[in-house]
Amino acid sequence: MNQNTTFAPWADPNAKPLITFDNVTKRYGTFTAIEKMNLSIYPREFFALLGPSGCGKTTLMRMLGGFEEVSEGTITIDGQNMKGIPANKRAVNMMFQSYALFPHLTVADNLAFGLKRSDMPKSEIDGRVEEMLRLVQLQKFAKRKPHQLSGGQRQRVALARALAKAPKLLLLDEPLGALDKKLRQETQFELMDIQEKTGTTFVIVTHDQEEAMTMASRIAVMDHGNLIQVDTPDRVYEAPNSVYVADFIGDVNIIEGTVARLENDEAELSWAEGQPSIRALAGSGIDKGASAAFAIRPEKVAIATEDPTDRHNRVQGHVEDIAYLGNISTYYVRLENGTLIKAQTANNRRIARRNITWKDKVWLSWTDTAGIVLQR
Known part of the structure; x- marks a missing residue:
């Protein structure tokens, strides 16, 4: 995360947002892409719109950029209502996945192109281009054409060009989608x-959870034109507000059952005959006797050959599969009632956990605060 711990304007009631969506709806004929959305984004934020294809995140970005009209509601940027203001009159720039560089122009001329058509004095343009080249560390490539650059270098040229006019807001549409994993x-x-x-x-618009978790100060998880959860990456991961968010972000085990007990911040889930109840943190909105789901990340599940008698949450099964990923190993354990649970361990030794292999009987356990019971 690029923001330090004191950067949290969304927690300050006196902080003024840069962007506000006030009951924003977007319709295409009878189809509603965005429905009554309320959202505030603050200055200096790195804000991620995350969700599957068709969830409305690109529509949201295009309305911000001025490429789509709002059907109902209001978008304001820096206190100004954006209704009727075209894209080229907004203090906003957009960087597309395709980069859209001019192939016949050098890197420096690509950066200068928009500046020459702005109200920037001609005497300042060369200095601004040089500043942008320094920012993205491409001074040595100023005279090259785009086809003479790598994918990562073209991406940086596109970023520098988008920032050259010093917009208040930069919109990035899947900007790293064309890069390989390591370069990304x-x-x-x-x-x-x-x-x-x-x-x-x-x-930034992305469907890549890892990308959003790495870069963003806050993430908006979207589904079918609605904001499901808007929070910091750690909160979205550790305290999802729904099964949808828990399932969409990272890897997770979901066990369905009934809330047998509810006390303060703790819940107890009855889930399978002959299995002990699961004790966990209680998510918001759950009621005693209601259907609910327990969500726990695989890295929070311990695996052992001996019964961990000091823990309430413990179940027995046999190892059905093992995925070795170098730094971690994931064990797929089938319980006696047929439930499959994933447990993950860090391979912090040269030959780790060789004592557990396929078909072995094992115990899985976790603490009372490792998972969360969520409303179904």
Whole structure:
């Protein structure tokens, strides 16, 4: 995360948002893409819109950029109502996945192109281009054409061009989608660094959870035109507000049952005949006797050959499969009632956990605060 612990304007009632969506709805004929959305995004945020294809995140971004009209409600940027204001009159720039660089122009000329058509004095343009080249560390490539650059370098040219006019807001539509995994991970940290240096508010659209978790100050998880949860990455991961969010972000075990007991912040889930109840944190909105689901991350589940008698939450099964991923191993354990639970361990030794293999009888256990009971 690029923001330090004191950066949390959303927690300050006196902080003024840069962007507000007030009951924003977007319809295409009879289809509603976005429904009565309320959202505030603050200056200097790196804000991620995350969700599956068709959830409305790109529509939301296009309305911000001025490429789509709002059907109902109001979008304001820096206190100004955006109704009727075209894309080229907004203090907003957009960086597309395709980068859309001019192939016949050099890197420097690509950066200068928009500046020459702005109200920036001609005497300042060369200096601004040089500043942008320094920002993305491409000074040596100023005279090259886009086809002479790698994918990562073209991505940085597109970013520099989008930032050249110093927009208050930069919209990034799946900006790292064309890069391979290793380069994508490196570029995530470059983007965070550049965002921090410029102080520009970034809003990124992505379907990549890891990307959002790495870069964003806050994440908006979307589904069918609605905001399901808007929170910091750690809260979205550790305290999802629904089964949908728990299932969408990262890897998770979901066990369905009935709330047998509810006391303060703790819940007890009755889930299978002959199995002990599960004790866990209580999510919001659950009631005693109601159907609910227990969500726990695989890395919070311990695996052992001996019965961990000091824990209430413990179940027995046999190892059905093992996925070795180098730094971690995931054990797929089938319980006696047929439930499959994943347990993950870090391979912090050269030859780790060789004592557990396929078909072995094992115990899985977790603490009372490792998972959360959520409303179905």
